[in-house]
Amino acid sequence: MKHAFIWGILMMSFFPMYLMAVIxxxxxxxxxxNPWLPTPPFHWENWRIAWGMVGQSIGVSVFVxxxxxxxxxxxxxFASFFFGRFRMxxxxxxxxxxxxxxxxxxxxxxxxxxxxxxxxRLLNTLSALILVGASGGQVFCVYVLKHFVEEIPGDxxxxxxxxxxxxxxxxxxxxxPMSGPILATLAILRFVAEWNSFVLPLVVLRDDxxxxxxxxxxxxxxxxxxxxxxxxxxxxxASIPIIVLFLFTMQMFVKGLSAGAIKG
Amino acid sequence: MKQVSIHNVRYYWRVYLFVxxxxxxxxxFSYFPTVSAVYHSFFNWDGADIxxxxxxxxxxxxxxxxxxxxxxxxxxxxxxxxxVKMIPSIxxxxxxHRLRSDGWAHVYRVLxxxxxxxxxxxxxxxxxxxxxxxxxxxxxxxxxxxxxxVLRLIDGVFGWGVFVKGxxxxxxxxxxxxxxxLIIWGFPWVGVVGVLIYLAGLSQIDxxxxxxxxxxxxxxxxxxxxxxxxxxxxxxxxxxxLMIISTLQAYGLVLVLLGxxxxxxxxxxxxxxxxxxxxxxxxxxGYACAIGLLVFVAILGLTLINNRIVRVSK
Numbered sequence: 001m002k003h004a005f006i007w008g009i010l011m012m013s014f015f016p017m018y019l020m021a022v023i024x025x026x027x028x029x030x031x032x033x034n035p036w037l038p039t040p041p042f043h044w045e046n047w048r049i050a051w052g053m054v055g056q057s058i059g060v061s062v063f064v065x066x067x068x069x070x071x072x073x074x075x076x077x078f079a080s081f082f083f084g085r086f087r088m089x090x091x092x093x094x095x096x097x098x099x100x101x102x103x104x105x106x107x108x109x110x111x112x113x114x115x116x117x118x119x120x121r122l123l124n125t126l127s128a129l130i131l132v133g134a135s136g137g138q139v140f141c142v143y144v145l146k147h148f149v150e151e152i153p154g155d156x157x158x159x160x161x162x163x164x165x166x167x168x169x170x171x172x173x174x175x176x177p178m179s180g181p182i183l184a185t186l187a188i189l190r191f192v193a194e195w196n197s198f199v200l201p202l203v204v205l206r207d208d209x210x211x212x213x214x215x216x217x218x219x220x221x222x223x224x225x226x227x228x229x230x231x232x233x234x235x236x237x238a239s240i241p242i243i244v245l246f247l248f249t250m251q252m253f254v255k256g257l258s259a260g261a262i263k264g
Numbered sequence: 265m266k267q268v269s270i271h272n273v274r275y276y277w278r279v280y281l282f283v284x285x286x287x288x289x290x291x292x293f294s295y296f297p298t299v300s301a302v303y304h305s306f307f308n309w310d311g312a313d314i315x316x317x318x319x320x321x322x323x324x325x326x327x328x329x330x331x332x333x334x335x336x337x338x339x340x341x342x343x344x345x346x347x348v349k350m351i352p353s354i355x356x357x358x359x360x361h362r363l364r365s366d367g368w369a370h371v372y373r374v375l376x377x378x379x380x381x382x383x384x385x386x387x388x389x390x391x392x393x394x395x396x397x398x399x400x401x402x403x404x405x406x407x408x409x410x411x412x413x414v415l416r417l418i419d420g421v422f423g424w425g426v427f428v429k430g431x432x433x434x435x436x437x438x439x440x441x442x443x444x445x446l447i448i449w450g451f452p453w454v455g456v457v458g459v460l461i462y463l464a465g466l467s468q469i470d471x472x473x474x475x476x477x478x479x480x481x482x483x484x485x486x487x488x489x490x491x492x493x494x495x496x497x498x499x500x501x502x503x504x505x506l507m508i509i510s511t512l513q514a515y516g517l518v519l520v521l522l523g524x525x526x527x528x529x530x531x532x533x534x535x536x537x538x539x540x541x542x543x544x545x546x547x548x549x550g551y552a553c554a555i556g557l558l559v560f561v562a563i564l565g566l567t568l569i570n571n572r573i574v575r576v577s578k
Contacts, residue, residue: 013452086267
């Protein structure tokens with residue numbers, strides 16, 4: 001029946017993660033003997049080793065992702081205020097500039113982007129990742145937010161204006177509170193997208209210390225061949241920050257998704 | 265919405281400041297690189313200082329490049345595979361939607377988010393491990409469930425020489441197995457965002473429609489075809505377009521699983537990876553730009569065709 005089917009799918013989806021957790025606690029000998037089932041004694045030191053391998057890049061990733069998310073959303077809220085609340089001369093052209101990018105695949109951009117970053121002396125910097133990440137997130141976020149801002153009753157803005165609110169204050173006190181759930185959803189989507197970003201950091205960064213998580217894990221897999229225990233522990237550790245993020249924001253995320261799906 | 269005419273701009277000029285930062289980022293980091301890519305595709309460029317104008321040569325070369333041709337075939341296969349891989353998400357969403365208990369539905373919704381929050385790189389590396397011939401789980405699973413025996417049987421009939429007794433197939437190491445591996449990875453292919461979005465769409469369905477169906481004695485499959493499918497069609501279509509666009513340009517997957525050469529015999533080479541390799545390994549950045557642009561045009565073309573089809577059907 002239905003539950004059986006769902007649990008079947010769930011088991012299959014969760015199996016890799018189960019395996020990851022189980023193997024992370026095995027020594028090489030235990031792993032070769034039996035990779036499937038938990039086998040005490042548990043080798044917690046694998047986790048200590050793994051932390052040594054990825055700890056720093058987790059810090060880097062958290063810093064970059066939080067910054068990118070904040071910058072993306074602040075700029076997107078401003079832009080959506082421009083497009084959703086006002087129709088200024090030239091709005092049409094500007095909106096077209098944004099819309100076109102929705103359909104334009106960015107694949108061809110990588111190489112000139114690299115060259116541009118080199119020209120701007122931004123190679124091997126985290127700022128490069130932040131700027132490109134924030135810019136990449138603009139189009140989708142502005143597109144979604146614009147519709148939400150349009151739905152905000154004009155009276156709220158006019159009341160604020162009459163109270164002497166500046167434009168900035170209007171954004172803070174009208175736009176932001178009214179867009180709560182969708183902002184949370186966009187933030188999470190942006191954060192996760194940036195957390196998974198791989199190719200750009202791979203080609204832009206040289207210093208080991210600056211590598212974000214995805215790149216670090218990729219390199220580790222090549223370097224620590226067949227040290228499955230610590231590797232799996234590293235993968236487990238890499239998953240934890242986002243799990244934490246989701247635990248805190250689950251409600252808002254699902255609510256925001258529903259709101260967005262209905263409008264879309 | 266507040267209409268501001270040209271005459272009032274001098275009072276409202278500050279409004280433009282709100283779109284300025286966004287616009288600047290887009291112009292510098294999105295538009296400029298694209299223009300630069302078009303420009304450089306007409307040059308023999310090494311990515312740095314060496315630039316020789318060669319006109320259409322890069323494009324001529326790309327159109328006769330066998331490796332590139334094969335790469336496009338591979339992504340075409342992957343798009344078809346991803347089409348099939350969309351099904352589990354839809355089915356799962358429908359099944360969850362049909363549950364009588366709201367409590368359980370909520371539990372499942374939360375549970376299905378969990379795989380989403382595992383970083384993509386972790387998924388890729390875990391599956392890379394799965395495909396390891398000696399220690400990976402995939403071969404062990406096949407043997408344990410009898411799948412391996414079936415494969416060996418089929419191999420005997422077709423004479424591939426891949427699934428032979430005594431040999432552990434190297435899914436990422438044998439030319440013939442690479443494309444299957446790229447298709448199989450991620451099983452059971454239930455994408456989180458897909459399931460949640462379909463569920464949201466399905467929740468819009470009025471109960472009366474179901475009741476009418478019950479009265480007419482409609483079976484569960486007909487119910488799906490006539491009630492649920494049409495109503496989630498917009499989301500399905502959207503996901504379809506997004507899937508095609510992303511599959512056509514994706515190469516991170518192949519890069520991680522197979523390396524920048526696309527694996528043995530370049531069997532896993534995809535256009536995006538070819539572009540990457542040409543630029544960063546072979547230092548042929550001009551050619552890489554041309555390749556990138558060809559992919560770009562292909563995607564744009566498909567998107568426009570898809571839009572036209574959608575408009576016609578509506």
